[in-house]
Amino acid sequence: MSIDLLLAxxxxxxxxxxxxxxxxxxTNLVMIMMGxxxxxxxxxxxxxxxxxxxxPDNPAGQMFxxxxxxxxxxxxxxxxxxxxxxxxAKGSVEMEEAVELKG
Amino acid sequence: MTTVLILLLLALGAYLVAVIETWxxxxxxxxxxxxxxxxxxxxxxxxxxxxxxxxxxxxxxxxLLISAILAAAVVPLTPDLIITDLATGxxxxxxxxxxxxxxxxxAGWGPDGxxxxxxxxxxxxxxxxxxxxxxxxxxxxxxRAESLLTTQIVVSQAGVWNIVYQPLGxxxxxxxxxxxxxxxxxxxxxxKGELAGGVEAEYTGVRxxxxxxxxxxxxITLAAATxxxxxxxxxGPWLPPWAWSAIKILVVTATMLLIGRFMPRIREADLLAWCxxxxxxxxxxxxxxxxxxxLVLP
Amino acid sequence: MxxxxxxxxxxxxxxxxxxxVVFRTFSMxxxxxxxxxxxxxxxxxxxxxxxxxxxxxxxxxxxxEMSIMAIFMVMFMMDPGxxxxxDMTHQKRLSLSAGIVSFVAAVAVAVFVDWGxxxxxxxDAAQQTVDLGLELLGRSMLIFETAGVTILTAMIAATAVAIxxxxxxxxxxH
Numbered sequence: 116m117s118i119d120l121l122l123a124x125x126x127x128x129x130x131x132x133x134x135x136x137x138x139x140x141x142t143n144l145v146m147i148m149m150g151x152x153x154x155x156x157x158x159x160x161x162x163x164x165x166x167x168x169x170x171p172d173n174p175a176g177q178m179f180x181x182x183x184x185x186x187x188x189x190x191x192x193x194x195x196x197x198x199x200x201x202x203x204a205k206g207s208v209e210m211e212e213a214v215e216l217k218g
Numbered sequence: 219m220t221t222v223l224i225l226l227l228l229a230l231g232a233y234l235v236a237v238i239e240t241w242x243x244x245x246x247x248x249x250x251x252x253x254x255x256x257x258x259x260x261x262x263x264x265x266x267x268x269x270x271x272x273x274x275x276x277x278x279x280x281x282l283l284i285s286a287i288l289a290a291a292v293v294p295l296t297p298d299l300i301i302t303d304l305a306t307g308x309x310x311x312x313x314x315x316x317x318x319x320x321x322x323x324x325a326g327w328g329p330d331g332x333x334x335x336x337x338x339x340x341x342x343x344x345x346x347x348x349x350x351x352x353x354x355x356x357x358x359x360x361x362r363a364e365s366l367l368t369t370q371i372v373v374s375q376a377g378v379w380n381i382v383y384q385p386l387g388x389x390x391x392x393x394x395x396x397x398x399x400x401x402x403x404x405x406x407x408x409x410k411g412e413l414a415g416g417v418e419a420e421y422t423g424v425r426x427x428x429x430x431x432x433x434x435x436x437x438i439t440l441a442a443a444t445x446x447x448x449x450x451x452x453x454g455p456w457l458p459p460w461a462w463s464a465i466k467i468l469v470v471t472a473t474m475l476l477i478g479r480f481m482p483r484i485r486e487a488d489l490l491a492w493c494x495x496x497x498x499x500x501x502x503x504x505x506x507x508x509x510x511x512x513l514v515l516p
Numbered sequence: 517m518x519x520x521x522x523x524x525x526x527x528x529x530x531x532x533x534x535x536x537v538v539f540r541t542f543s544m545x546x547x548x549x550x551x552x553x554x555x556x557x558x559x560x561x562x563x564x565x566x567x568x569x570x571x572x573x574x575x576x577x578x579x580x581e582m583s584i585m586a587i588f589m590v591m592f593m594m595d596p597g598x599x600x601x602x603d604m605t606h607q608k609r610l611s612l613s614a615g616i617v618s619f620v621a622a623v624a625v626a627v628f629v630d631w632g633x634x635x636x637x638x639x640d641a642a643q644q645t646v647d648l649g650l651e652l653l654g655r656s657m658l659i660f661e662t663a664g665v666t667i668l669t670a671m672i673a674a675t676a677v678a679i680x681x682x683x684x685x686x687x688x689x690h
Contacts, residue, residue: 117634119521123565124626126528130554132619133535139611141539142604145589149551153535156558159574160528167565169631171638174651178660180570181652184577185663189670191581195588196674203680208592211606271543305641306572313576319583320552327545327586342587349580366645 123164130157144201144208148194152187159183221301228290231442232434235471239434242475256427264423267329274328278321279425282432285317286439293442294369296452296459307368308360311443312353315398318436319345322400322407322417325429329420337416341407343486344397347493348404351394354501355387358508359447372451379450383511386504388448390497395440395474397489399433402478406486441470523564531557539605544589544596552582568641569648 130153137150159180166176198208205212236252266275291314292307294300304310319341326338360366362383363374381388397404408416421429445451445466452459454466534554538547555578562571590596593604605611639647652660 119524119565120631120634121626122521122524122528123561125623126524126532126561128619128622128626129528129532130535130558131622132615133532133539134615135618136611136615137539139614140605140608142606143593145585145592146539146547146604149538149547149585152551153538153554156531156535156555160531160558160561163562163565163567163570167567167638168634171635174644174647175656177567177570177644177648178651178656180567181573182659182663184573185667188577188581189667191585192667192670192674193677195584196677198588198592199678202592207594271546274545274549304568304572305645306569309569309572309576313572313579316576316579320549320579323545323583323586324549339587342583345580345583365642367642 117168120164120168123160123168127157127160127164130154130160132157142209142211144194144198144210147210148190151190155183155187155190220299224290224295224299224301225287227295228287228435228438231438231467232431234468235434235437235475238468238472239475242472242479259427259430260424262423264425267331267420269330270420271328271330274324275420276328276425278325278328279421279428279432281317281324282321283428283435285314285321286432286435288314288317290435290439290442292368293439293446294372294451295442295463297369299460300369303367303369306366308356308366308371308447311368312356315352315436315440316345316349318398321432325417325421326407331420333413333415333419334417337407337409337413337419340409340486341400341417343490344400344404344406347490347497348394348397351390351493351497351501352398354498354505355384355391355394356447358384358387358501358505361505361508362512368446372446372453375450376453379453380448384448384504384508386500387508388444390501390504391447392444392474393497395444396477399437399440399474401437401474403481403484404489405478405483406489409483412483437474438467438471441467441474444470520564524561527557527561527564531555531561542595542601544593545586548582548586548589551585552578555582566638566641567644569645 134150134153134155134157137153138147139150141147141150162176162179162183166173166180170176201208201213233252236255237247237249240251241247266272289311291301292304292310294303322341323338326335326341328334359371359380362380363371365371365374375383400407406416407413408418413419418426418429442463445463449466449470451466452463454462457465531554534550534557537550538554541547541550556575559571559574559578562568562574565571595602638644
């Protein structure tokens with residue numbers, strides 16, 4: 116097992132952990148989205164590391180990273196759309212105030 | 219060795235841009251004026267505004283300079299005179315130049331001043347307008363060259379220069395490059411007379427000198443990028459390659475600066491509307507036309 | 517230790533450190549730009565893992581994305597400058613333990629799984645770009661097209677959600 120692969124996987128795990136902390140602990144929609152971005156970034160590191168150290172001859176590994184980047188962009192676009200609508204309706208995007216979402 | 223030479227040439231180019239800019243604005247050709255202006259700036263007091271975001275305030279001018287230099291690293295002046303011939307060179311130029319936006323945002327937010335902040339956020343709007351018009355014409359250029367290598371792009375124009383092959387792309391890229399270098403008429407973030415200098419407003423002394431140097435380096439880099447993408451780079455009859463590169467880059471720089479001299483500043487909303495309503499469909503049409511040409515012509 | 521290992525470790529550390537800074541600073545613009553530098557460090561890490569196209573793409577895309585994020589932070593946060601040092605968190609202990617548990621679990625998987633033989637060489641950058649292009653427009657074309665259509669859908673949906681409703685306009689603009 117190579118030390119490079121291990122380093123990359125640990126980085127991915129750490130980014131994922133930080134992202135989960137952020138997504139759960141922040142009260143603001145935009146900050147929660149930042150947490151989600153960090154989690155996706157962690158996934159992306161793992162994909163690149165797997166491509167490089169396990170299957171360097173298979174370009175499909177790189178394609179997965181492109182798909183994750185697409186997901187990040189989509190998440191941003193839809194998230195900000197929702198944030199604008201919510202801000203216009205309620206005057207804030209604080210998630211503590213969004214109690215009407217509770218079933 | 220090549221790196222040092224290119225950096226020296228970049229510095230010389232930035233100096234010449236300053237001379238040309240004075241010439242286009244005042245009509246006087248003063249070879250020593252930028253030197254004196256630079257010395258005066260270095261000697262002046264470097265004031266830090268009250269309650270700044272110190273990190274952003276200090277980093278912004280340096281980041282502007284670095285992004286221009288990084289973009290210049292993949293621009294070939296002769297077949298051998300290039301710092302690094304990256305396999306993704308045409309994409310790398312974009313990647314480096316996006317950090318101009320980050321630098322201007324930092325310069326806008328950092329000093330805690332109203333004019334600076336308006337200038338910084340304005341440039342974000344400007345990016346939404348010009349970004350696609352930088353990327354899409356480059357896509358068409360890359361399609362013809364069948365490679366992202368910048369040297370390969372120049373070689374692909376041996377027969378016909380891209381300005382003839384895809385004139386639409388050239389016009390769009392030229393406009394977008396001017397917007398990216400925030401030259402007039404697209405000087406929304408600095409907007410002399412309206413925002414009192416905008417992002418530059420709170421900078422003085424050494425920091426302003428670095429900021430201006432970064433902007434000059436950015437202009438010369440973009441002119442060089444235009445030359446390698448559309449004007450056949452170092453290619454040309456009779457003269458040696460380096461001479462053709464130098465002549466073309468200086469002509470493009472002078473054209474960029476001269477156009478701004480005779481145009482009123484464009485409003486933010488108009489710029490966004492025109493770029494998205496006319497610019498992007500035209501850029502897509504350009505990609506389509508180039509695709510057809512690439513398939514039809516041998 | 518090879519240069520590659522050093523750079524992977526260095527940029528990985530930088531990415532994680534900037535990722536932590538995102539949630540520890542009070543200034544919202546700093547927070548957004550810390551996320552940007554975290555992603556840029558990741559891009560540099562991709563470069564040191566010889567994935568040149570992906571690294572450059574990551575560095576390019578994230579700069580725009582995170583700068584746009586910065587303006588939304590300033591628009592929607594109550595204290596964008598961070599001078600009030602407002603606490604914007606809740607359920608701290610739960611989230612901290614969730615973060616640590618997921619980190620430890622992922623590291624345990626990374627350490628204890630036998631990944632099999634490790635490849636020491638990767639194709640050179642030009643070859644990679646060619647391969648990726650052929651992959652995208654060959655075997656994986658359907659997936660790639662789906663991603664493109666999804667982005668178009670997301671753009672339309674986001675615009676539709678965010679656009680100013682006529683009733684709101686008549687109420688607020690007399």
